[in-house]
Amino acid sequence: MSEKRKESGLGKDLVGLENVSGETIQAILDTAEPFKEISERAIKKVPVLRGKTIVNLFFEPSTRTRISFEFAEKRLGADTVNVAASGSSVVKGETLVDTARNLEAMRIDMVVIRHGSSGAAQFLADRIPSNVINGGDGQHEHPTQALLDMLTLRDSFGRIEGLKVCIVGDIVHSRVARSNIYGLQKSGAEVAVCGPRSLIPTRIEEMGVQVFTHIEDAIQWADSLNVLRLQLERMNAGFIPSLREYNRVYGVTQERLDKAPREIVVLHPGPMNRGVEIDSTVADGPQSVILSQVTNGVAVRMAVLYLLAGGAPERAEEAKKGEE
């Protein structure tokens, strides 16, 4: 039996897309395709990760991402344990090391971590031999979200290269935005952001990102809008005057979309604030691919888990040595 075997280009971990090549991103998205079919079967389970133990370590609340990872893990046949850090206390470095060592002592194979501090995933990855997947760390990265966004775009347009994608909303606090910017640019897309200046990082233009301060201009330019959740907790910090004001100026409404020169595809990573960053008519309308994103999320995470499981044992060895 002859078969094509290709390096995935991933190392031991997936911490972010900043250091992942365009070819590797392509390989992950290609691998996700056959995994879509598994979720359509009568028995939605393949034995590829049978006997592997995966810990979902969530220090921040999450419904969608945690469930999506859990489905992906279970459909690959892995055993999973969910650890939700109690309370919302900021977990300091020392505590995370202890957690990591305890996990390691229980002989686990992979960890999915979500954490409020930027860099937490890398911190963990450097200290344990298990594969680490970043499920969102602070304002740093959320790589699997960007990958599922890209898979959804590829489904809609048949390609990513040359697409014009505008990320709308709270860019400065958004790990989804960062991962999308890296991933899309490496895949040959043009990226813009749109939002109030207070929510756009200064000097973002240096990343090769175009900035729109009017949603109408973004809609004239874009093939697709990725509308981010307005993190309501930000409002108290004075970043925006009011929700109504935000909706009036930046809300993605059908009326605004209808003025576009082309049919714009609308993404949203969820959870949505209907009537704030996005109107219900858009969210539930024909231009929305929001539920496809959710379906693709499981397939993309299965692909990442699969590729990492075959991963780089020599790097795992290095990590082990580093511990001693």
Added chain:
Amino acid sequence: MTPDDTQQVLDARGVDDALVTLATEIADGGAEGLLLVGIRRRGVQLAARLAEILERTHGIETPTGSLDITLYRDDLHQIGPMPVIGMTEIPTEITGARVVIVDDVLFTGRTIRAALQELADFGRPRKIELCVLVDRGGRELPIQADYVGIKIEAGERDLVEVRVPELDGDSSVTLVSATEAK
């Protein structure tokens, strides 16, 4: 590298004849609920050609599917980087069907074991049969084919190469004997 002893077992004509015979044998079992499922990669092309012959000479129209068994392999964690996965496509309900698995070469039987496990995740066929172009011996599991194009005696380290027009440009079966010195 020393030149290996290469011997053509079937030429394009031979492969065609073998497929015609195989199709006839499959057709003898009737047309009811028949579904051909080719194993990626070359089983898929062979299944398509069998379906073509079944329709042309026996008037039996049969759906064909494809199976990628990678995720069911028993050696996946021993082979290094994960292999690329192909699409699995089962076009009809398989519960109650007579499924004929089609593959190019039957060797250890491990691929077929994986295929049986994967098929079970799609439903419960009335019957599953196995059709191979080449049976080269060397089984490591208690698995046998129902329909065999040609049986050859190949040593454990010999290579049996099946070429199909869609992937390789021509059609043949070749036995490459491993040199003793290795």
